[in-house]
Amino acid sequence: QQQVKQSPQSLIVQKGGIPIINCAYENTAFDYFPWYQQFPGKGPALLIAIRPDVSEKKEGRFTISFNKSAKQFSLHIMDSQPGDSATYFCAASRNTYGNKLVFGAGTILRVKS
Amino acid sequence: EAGVTQFPSHSVIEKGQTVTLRCDPISGHDNLYWYRRVMGKEIKFLLHFVKESKQDESGMPNNRFLAERTGGTYSTLKVQPAELEDSGVYFCASSRRGSNSPLHFGNGTRLTVT
Numbered sequence: 001q002q003q004v005k006q007s008p009q010s011l012i013v014q015k016g017g018i019p020i021i022n023c024a025y026e027n028t029a030f031d032y033f034p035w036y037q038q039f040p041g042k043g044p045a046l047l048i049a050i051r052p053d054v055s056e057k058k059e060g061r062f063t064i065s066f067n068k069s070a071k072q073f074s075l076h077i078m079d080s081q082p083g084d085s086a087t088y089f090c091a092a093s094r095n096t097y098g099n100k101l102v103f104g105a106g107t108i109l110r111v112k113s
Numbered sequence: 114e115a116g117v118t119q120f121p122s123h124s125v126i127e128k129g130q131t132v133t134l135r136c137d138p139i140s141g142h143d144n145l146y147w148y149r150r151v152m153g154k155e156i157k158f159l160l161h162f163v164k165e166s167k168q169d170e171s172g173m174p175n176n177r178f179l180a181e182r183t184g185g186t187y188s189t190l191k192v193q194p195a196e197l198e199d200s201g202v203y204f205c206a207s208s209r210r211g212s213n214s215p216l217h218f219g220n221g222t223r224l225t226v227t
Contacts, residue, residue: 004155006155034215036218041220042220043117043204043206043218043219043220043221044156044204044218045218046215046216046217049215089155089156091156099144099146099161099206099208099214099216100146100158100161100169101148101156101158101216102155102158103148103155103156103157104155105153105154105155106153106155106156
């Protein structure tokens with residue numbers, strides 16, 4: 001049973017576009033929602049994270065939007081660049097379980113120049 | 114600081130053979146995790162060490178998998194005997210003490226069982 005559902009599987013946008021990746025979760029006990037970025041041959045790297053007490057968080061060109069009632073959160077990449085081409089994973093965890101992350105299946109993003 | 118190091122980066126073995134994966138966490142990180150990604154699917158939790166103690170091994174698929182972290186430093190994950198469905202990328206991650214401390218992942222070991 002997949003606890004975090006991520007969509008789309010893949011996404012192609014033009015340079016400067018705003019790709020949006022969506023995730024939905026089931027467990028209302030989750031209280032930490034990070035996004036990871038992975039380049040080929042590398043491990044996932046933490047990009048940005050949010051907790052359910054806020055509805056939005058921005059770090060540079062990356063924004064997380066969080067909707068607690070809908071149990072959904074999304075990643076927006078402003079002014080996307082070819083260097084943003086990577087696989088993106090959303091994840092969730094419960095504070096009491098430390099960093100036992102439950103991941104989505106990943107989204108392969110390609111930004112065309 | 115040096116990152117999380119995993120060895121080997123790739124391993125190809127035959128069904129029934131044994132493989133041992135190694136992970137060196139970031140120095141000072143008490144938490145060490147193993148995760149696995151099977152082809153195109155989500156990254157799944159395998160187990161969690163706090164120093165040398167297994168905190169949570171609920172994600173270990175079966176008793177063919179054995180993880181150790183002697184002395185609370187590096188960790189090994191042994192698969193014996195390997196099966197075809199064990200193929201995937203095995204990631205190690207480490208973090209400092211404290212809940213929700215950022216996880217730092219290694220580059221993974223790509224295991225192919227033929």
